[in-house]
Amino acid sequence: MLISAPASGQGKTTVTAALAYYHRQQGLRVRVFKTGPDFIDPQILAYACGQPVYQLDLWMMGEAHCRELLFLAAGEADLILIEGVMGLFDGDSSSADLAQALAVPVAAVIDAQGMAQTFAAVAFGLAHYRPQLAFVGVIANKVGSAGHARLLQEALPADMPLLAAMSRDEAVGLPSRHLGLWQAEEIGDLDARLARAAELLNSFTPCLLPEPVAFANVSTNPPPRLLQGKRIAVARDAAFSFLYQANLDCLQAMGAELVFFSPLVDGKLPEADSVYLPGGYPELHLQTLADNVPMKQALIDHHLAGKAIYAECGGFLYLLESLTDKDGHQAAMVGLLAGKAVMQTKLANLGMHSLQLELGEIRGHSFHFSKLDTALKPIAVSTAQRSFGHGEGFFRSGSLQASYLHLYFSYNPQLAAGFFSGLQSD
Structure with missing residues (x-):
């Protein structure tokens, strides 16, 4: 029910x-x-x-x-x-x-x-x-x-x-x-x-359930094995935890092997072809992220080697030059993307979004309190489903791709595979 x-x-x-x-x-x-x-x-x-x-x-x-x-x-x-x-x-x-x-x-x-x-x-x-x-x-x-x-x-x-x-x-x-x-x-x-x-639940009356229902058999086509042999390092800790299980399933269904790491405590990246930095709460762990210089350098080295990095929302903020929390504390982030972000006390954007890239449309949502200040030019801007929302820029720098959007990979697996498959043109 x-x-x-x-x-x-x-x-x-x-x-x-x-x-x-x-x-x-x-x-x-x-x-x-x-x-x-x-x-x-x-x-x-x-x-x-x-x-x-x-x-x-x-x-x-x-x-x-x-x-x-x-x-x-x-x-x-x-x-x-x-x-x-x-x-x-x-x-x-x-x-x-x-x-x-x-x-x-x-x-x-x-x-x-x-x-x-x-x-x-x-x-x-x-x-x-x-x-x-x-x-x-x-x-x-x-x-x-x-x-x-x-x-x-x-x-x-x-x-x-x-x-x-x-x-x-x-x-x-x-x-x-x-x-x-x-x-x-x-x-x-x-x-x-x-x-x-x-x-x-059972304080005053027995807890009841409705009668069972049946679901018809539905089977969609499995995604193509576009990531066969690829090893993806996925950030997962208290600062980066906004992950759809379905996204991880989709990457594995396309042949990827997933390994997990923590930008908060690890001093190096796992051996991997690409990196996935999901959203989360980097602003709550500002100084810890800033102080982990070896991890920041590992991400820079990964990028310089032409390997893919895909980042969403909090992961995107982590790749900027600096991030400032709502109390005004600023800390240096990885610096792979020019710009800075500042946390606000009011919501900056919320709602569903459609993003059109070279391989078609993919959908997701935006939900953040930070304000971005950057001279970077996005390669695309999403379309907000609701009239009061505003589009989010999607940025690319070599094999690095990032935005505020939390995208749902199964909507367009071929497009999602491109986030992790290697060098892109600027």
Whole structure:
């Protein structure tokens, strides 16, 4: 089932993680997906279910690919949970659009603090706003007492079950910062929080699940083996952790061998043909990155050897001459790209993007708080899906390619392979 809500901040991630953790404890094989281009919530959800979490987005990925991922998961799982994004009907490719297209039943998490019968009115509105949507019940979050839970349940229509009533407990809340929740590895007591949240799911009523659904067999063509024999060094640590598991799968499906390294602690690169620097939080590790001179020099040497480097968002910032955090602390970065970036307190760009390069279109998203100052001329500028967004420049310097965009490789594997296959023209 897809876990949605009337709005952000209702507790979707906590409840989805609690459901995954609880049913895993019951011996079920649980797989979890996240609606939209999110990197942080999936880390929490992966910890809860014990399996990698994949994204589902109709526009960025295409419906056939979303169907294929669900079908493959259904072959190995007893329970599939999909965490929605924002409110149920929010956005051009909303949680409701996804659920309807993929024939997934929807449950809504509603923060019940300060509500009694109005809880049922909100639930009724969500269930009937789009009659063709398979709405299977509600989950009450932050319930104050058994009596409160009874009031909520009695107010619901007879055909709308209360799937769970989760007791209010601030100890299960998940801390957040400017790009969203903290990363899973930063929450030292995450296991205790999830165990407590799973316990709270059954505080007042038994936790219920909807009837099973079936997914049709969908199989897309495997990508060409364009990276056969290539070894790609992928940065992965607390500063660079915004990675789609599907991107890693795509690179491996094209024949690449992946090795991982940490720009924070490693003094050299692994032996590799190309380097992948994903997004993350370099601004939170500014001095550590600046002080790791051997790693910066290793990246410069890699580039001078004509080997490929592909960088996204935080990885892109790391390759600039300097980065300044929101408190005004500036530090020297790798310096392979002329320019500097400064973190702001307000969002600089957010939304889905289409990028057109020599080998066609690829899609992804932008989400950053930094402002770029550079004299570099982009080889292409992305097109924002939303009218209030603005295009992001895509930069190339020899075999180095970089931008703010987080791209979804499976949308155009041939194009993505070019990020890692070697020397490019300026």
